[in-house]
Amino acid sequence: MHTILPFFLAMIAAIVLLNIFAAKLKIAYPILLVVFGLLVSLVPGLPVIKINPDLIFFIFLPPLLFEASWAISFKEMKRWWRIIGSFAFLVVFFTALSVAVAANYFIPGFTIALGFLLGGIVSPPDAVSTGAIMKFVKIPNSTSAILEGESLLNDASSLIIFRFALVAVGTGQFVWQEASLSFLWMLIGGAGIGLLLAWIFVEVHKRLPTEPSSDIALTLIEPYLMYWIAEQFHSSGVLAVVCGGLYMSARRLIFLNSASRIKGYSVWESFVFILNGIVFLIIGLELPDIVGGLRFEGIPLATAIKYGLLVTGILIAARIISSYVAMLATFIFRPSVAPRASSRRRQMMMPLLLGWTGMRGVVSLAAALAIPITLENGTPFPNRNLILFITFVVILVTLLVQGLTLPYLITRGRLFQDFVDEEKEEQTRQRIKRELKEHGYHFLKNKHEKELHGHAGIERMLEHWEEKIKADDVGWMNEKNKIIIVEMLESQRQYLSELNKDISIDEEVIRQQLYQIDLEEERLKII
Template sequence: MHTLLPFLLAMVAAIVLLNAWATHLKIAYPVLLVVAGLLVSFIPGLPIVRIHPDLIFFIFLPPLLFEASWTISFKEMKKWWRMIGSFAFLVVLFTAFSVALVANHFIPGFTIALGFLLGGIVSPPDAVSTGAITKFVKIPKATSVILEGESLLNDASSLIIFRFALVAAGTGQFVWQQAALSFLWMVIGGAGIGLLLAWIFVKTHKRLPLDAQSHITLTIIEPYCLYWVAEQVHCSGVLAIVSGGLFMSARRLVFLNSASRIQSFSVWESFVFILNGIVFLIIGLELPEIVEGVRAEGIPLRAAIGYGVLITGVLIVARIISSYAALIATLIFRPSVAPISRSNRRRWLMPLLLGWTGMRGVVSLAAALAIPITLDNGAAFPHRNLILVITFVAILLTLLVQGLTLPYLIARSRLFDGLFNEEAEEQIRQKMKQGLKQHLYQFLKAKHEKELNGQASMEKFLTLWEERAKATDDRWMNVKTKSLFVEMLESQRQYLAELNKDPLIDEAIIRQQLYQIDLEEERLKII
């Protein structure tokens, strides 16, 4: 422990430094992390870090998926549910099927079951990698929502494929009738358990007298509870986390106070960042052992890397084909919701760009590492090390090739030029703020008219509302005015919640204003 702990701390420090370097270079930090993981494997004398395969999913996936479900806007997902649903389920299934056929045909000893297992591992694009890459370029909100929503849901669909293929590869049997019933139970049961537990968690947060630290601690525990309970009854733990996370995210104003919401943002952002970095470095530490295992199977390393390049090509081509198929189907069956473009050239370039965003990342790594070392009969799991090498090559190539070229392609193609209307967005912000001012004025007049009359402090409070940001003297903020101020802030939240029902208003703008209100409430506590 005394030798391992400094090494783990050094890993975290390396992750931080790599992120800082990536920001300086204006490239996505997962690109540097995966390269660092590869370089780490060549350093002699490093301690071997092993995590039991059964614990990989339980340690890393629940918080990563839970945080992603809190970040995304469910309101925006509903706008593009057809596109998100097709990419999250149909495209994942098509990709896994393509990988299975190619692997079975070109990789010696690879059965269809092993091919589907590999396909379930490498089929889901990584939301963290895509988000980290696209933050350096401007893309339309709709495209961003589609990518985020797809990444959230395709993790669940790909891991369901992974789970069935794992059973088939281990037992050599696959009964379609049992699989269909099991699939329905995994999906319906997983989503149902997630919603039920999330409802219980919300009630617990509301009724217990918790401070900000306790609220945040519970939110860290809850995704693990969602996953564990669902898995105990053989449901999809991933779907439980996603459904439960979306349910709780939509009710964060109900059961979390302002301090909890502000502090949890920083805590969760740091927590997820460290988890992502550790997964990439762990695979780097295990690479020497994995390579030795591949060679022990009689497979040259060059051949294993070649298989990885082949599967990566299948992933890219399958996603691009799926993107064009989705566009053609939309133009035929739903032309009213087809992407708006000023020219046919831009319209037909859009699927190519969407297909080029399929970088692989942490979920694929975690799934590959979760393959058991041995079968139930004690025999070694077939081609486990080769699957790990192929997965790592796919992640490395998609991050380096697609990740480094995507910003250039967006800028070079000028695909999104003219689609950004910053003036309209600023007008929405100004209209929202003006609406808040009018709402507050009516709130004060309607509820506190008697207190305003004849109360110098209350009249001063109303007069200084517009200029309070410039005020340097806060002595007028007595107990009564502070209580009124808190009521006003809560009234603003209710107003914004109603305003968020307007489908034309971006929820990101609403969340930014809510965050400002939370900061204002916290400022009151130190006056």
């Protein structure tokens, strides 16, 4: 313990420093973390990190999925649900099938079941890597929503494939009727359990006299409860966390106060950042142990690398092909929702970009490490080390090749320079800020002008919201005036909630303004 603890603390410090360095270089931090972990793993004498395969999903997935479901725009998910659904389910299954067939044909000892197991592991793209890269380039809201929505749901679909393949490998048989019923229960049961638990959690937050620290502590354990309870009923814990997280995210203004929202945002951002960093470091640190397992099984390293590159190529090709098929289907069946570009060339480049965003990461590693070391009868799990190594190669190659070239592809190709269906974010932000000022001013003037006519404080308040100029002396703000201002801020929140129904407005802009209102309410408490 005394050896491992300093090592973990050093890992966290390295994650922070590498993130700073990555921001300077304008490189996605997962890339540097993987490379750094690989280099550190070569240093002799360092403690070996071993994670119980049964715990790997439970430790990392619930909070990562829960935070992602809070960050995504549910409005945009509803708008693009067709293409998100196709990428999250159909494309994942097509990718897993392609990997299964190729592995069965080219890799000795790989059955179709083992191939599907490998396909389920490497088929879901990593949202963290894509999000980290997208910070350095500007993409349309539609593309961002598709990538974020896909990343939430494809984890569930790929892990369902992984689970069924794991059963097939262990038992040596696969009954389609039972699998179909089990698949439906995993989908319906997982979503239902997640929504039911989320409703209970919302009511608990609303009815208990919680403080920000209590609210944040509860949100930290809630995704784990959703995941664990759903798994106890043999449904999808991933879907439970995603659906429950989306439900609670849409009601955050109802059951969390401004202090809980502000402090919770900072806590969750740091928590998820550390979890992601640890996982990407583990990807690099695990390599020597995996290579040692290959040598023990008598598999040459060059042969394993060849298999890894083969699977990587299949993944990239399958995703690009699927992107063009999805675009063609959209133009045929739903031309009204198809993204429009200023030229035919840019329009044809869009699926290539979507296909090129298939970096693998956290979920793939977690799934690979979750493979049991032995089968139920005690025999070693077949080709476990080879599957782990192929997964590592896929993650490393997609991060380095696609991750480093994606920003260049976007900027050099000028794919989004003249998109005609995107409102400029800055113009939207300025318009909403102006409308909020007007809304606050009219709220105070219409509701309280007669009651507080001639009151110096309220007149000054009206002048503040009319001119939006802060006064130097804030001592005039008494408790009665604070109540009025808080009431006005709540009215602004309601106004923004109604404004968010406009599909032309980016929900992220709305959330930024809601965050500013929360800050304003908290500022009143210390005046």
